[in-house]
Amino acid sequence: MFTVKQLSKLAGVTPRTLHHYDEIGLLKPSRVGDNGYRYYGEDAVLCLQQILFYRELDIPLNDIKKIMGRRDYDVMGALQSHKESLNKQAVRINRLIQTVENTIEHLKGTKTMSDEKLFEGFSEEEQEKYALEAEQRYDPETVRESNRKWKAYSAAKKKAILVESSTIYKDMIAAMPKGAKSAEVQAIVERWRAHMDYFWTPSLEQLLELAKGYNDDPKFKANFDKMHPQLAAFMRDAVKVYVESKK
Amino acid sequence: MFTVKQLSKLAGVTPRTLHHYDEIGLLKPSRVGDNGYRYYGEDAVLCLQQILFYRELDIPLNDIKKIMGRRDYDVMGALQSHKESLNKQAVRINRLIQTVENTIEHLKGTKTMSDEKLFEGFSEEEQEKYALEAEQRYDPETVRESNRKWKAYSAAKKKAILVESSTIYKDMIAAMPKGAKSAEVQAIVERWRAHMDYFWTPSLEQLLELAKGYNDDPKFKANFDKMHPQLAAFMRDAVKVYVESKK
DNA sequence: CCTTGACATTAACGTTACGTCAGGGTTTAT
DNA sequence: ATAAACCCTGACGTAACGTTAATGTCAAGG
Secondary structure (H helix, E strand, C coil), rough: EEEEEHHHHHCCHHHHHHHHHHHHCCCCCCEECCCCCEEEEEHHHHHHHHHHHHHHHCCHHHHHHHHHHHCCCCCCHHHHHHHHHHHHHHHHHHHHHHHHHHHHHHHHHHHHHHHHHHHHHCCCCHHHHHHHHHHCCCCHHHHHHHHHHHHHHCCCHHHHHHHHHHHHHHHHHHHHHHCCCCCHHHHHHHHHHHHHHCCCCCCCHHHHHHHHHHHHHHHHHHHHHCCCCHHHHHHHHHHHHHHHHCC | CEEEHHHHHHCCHHHHHHHHHHHHHCCCEEEECCCCCEEECCHHHHHHHHHHHHHHHHCCHHHHHHHHHCCCCCHHHHHHHHHHHHHHHHHHHHHHHHHHHHHHHHCCCCCCCCCHHHHHHCCCHHHHHHHHHHHHCCHHHHHHHHHHHHHHHHHHHHHHHHHHHHHHHHHHHHHHHCCCCHHHHHHHHHHHHHHHHCCCCHHHHHHHHHHHHHHHHHHHHHHHHHHCCCHHHHHHHHHHHHHHHHH
16 A cells, blocks of 8 residues: 555656645545545556556647546557647648748848849759659659649749748758657658648659659759768668658 | 627637636626627738637647737747747657557567568677676676577577467467466466576566666667567566566 | 527636645655 | 755646526517
8 A cells, every 4th residue: 555655756747736636536546544634545546557658649638537437448449549639730731840940041131142142043944854754753643743743823822832841851951860750750741741731732652752762863962962971871771760660 | 899609700719718818817708798798800810810820839828819919929039949849749650659559460460570680680790788787787607607608509499489479478478468467478477588598597686687688778678668668567577477476 | 679599708617637826734854 | 053955745837728607689580
């Protein structure tokens, strides 16, 4: 039997947390003394550990109560939908990061890449040529669709998109030392994936194909090499890790 | 001049939000009529738009007030540090998604470990390294003895032993919902104890030490985590119950 | 002029998961 | 016996509004 303090140390929470869990009926003490003291037994310890596990997943206490309360509760379903919400959050946060970065870039203002440099590797004509080649390398319809989408953007929007992509690659280069499997790099891959939405929405397989293409297509490769000689290869590896972790 | 409703529609917020911003001094109406009505002018509209921009980045209203309050405030710095925090969140969420997915997989039970995966964490060389570390963690003579015994087995026998252990752990995972004190789990602990005989015959105290080691030794912990994120912790608890029931 | 409906106001509680006192008993050790 | 250390039960504070509730104001039509 443990007192609040003892159990709290054991589990790494504060006594207040235990009080709270008692209050909301999430974890009742095994026994309550005549003096009103709470006493917790082995089973309570295990139960608490379960609770803390779910809590770490950002599952609200109310849901945890449901999950652990009835034994016929659909735990799988709860986890599935929770995963959905986590995914949405991930996508959202990645967008936010992009926006913040764009804003920072914008504030820097003076130090912005000149338009020429930015468009250097992506002039309209070159874009056309790329497109033709890409049609043979990838699915023609997809490429055409992607091109249509790109052309529909305003000049300002185009620039913003290019700035965004350059930011992503810059961050990727900075994160390369962490390794392709690192959480940082994987987070950047997420951003990259979200960024692709400006052109089209690739499946996981296509995402990998695309990253491979960065290495195999000499034109693309050249543009990546300008930024960092290992970037293209690193991207391919990082995306591979990403894709495998998702399926 | 706009009234609350007009401005709220214009900006896509509720009147309550404007009330709130007035309350906390984030956005005061340009003028207040004798009837107490709030009236907002052009400048207020622009200001609100700025506020909503920052708000979308998940920046707390209090910080927004600071950012917009003094014109000498370090906006860049604020954005930079905010980006850091967003990055941390992104990393964290990705970890959570991983954990949830692992948990779902294990609940499905579909995760039939292939032989490779089974041996993955227990190749001959790695075994050696574990042994060295274990010697410092546990009793050296015991570890050496256990190693001798292991090496004496034929390859087929080794594989059979590993399969058996994986069966035990799989059963254990399946029985986790029953609780560490349940008869099912305690029966599995018995099987686990018997299984240990292939290596050595631990005393009750040593059995407990071993189970604890599964949690404290990062190498071991990693292998258990592969099977189920809570398995190591659960084993420790279950063995504790077992040992206490025996003495 | 009066009614009606749309709009305005302030006040105050609800939400989440506890942190942080405050005031007052209990246990343990000296 | 007395102090340290621990226990308890309130109860307010947090962030950013949502949501009634009770009530006052304005413009338009009968």
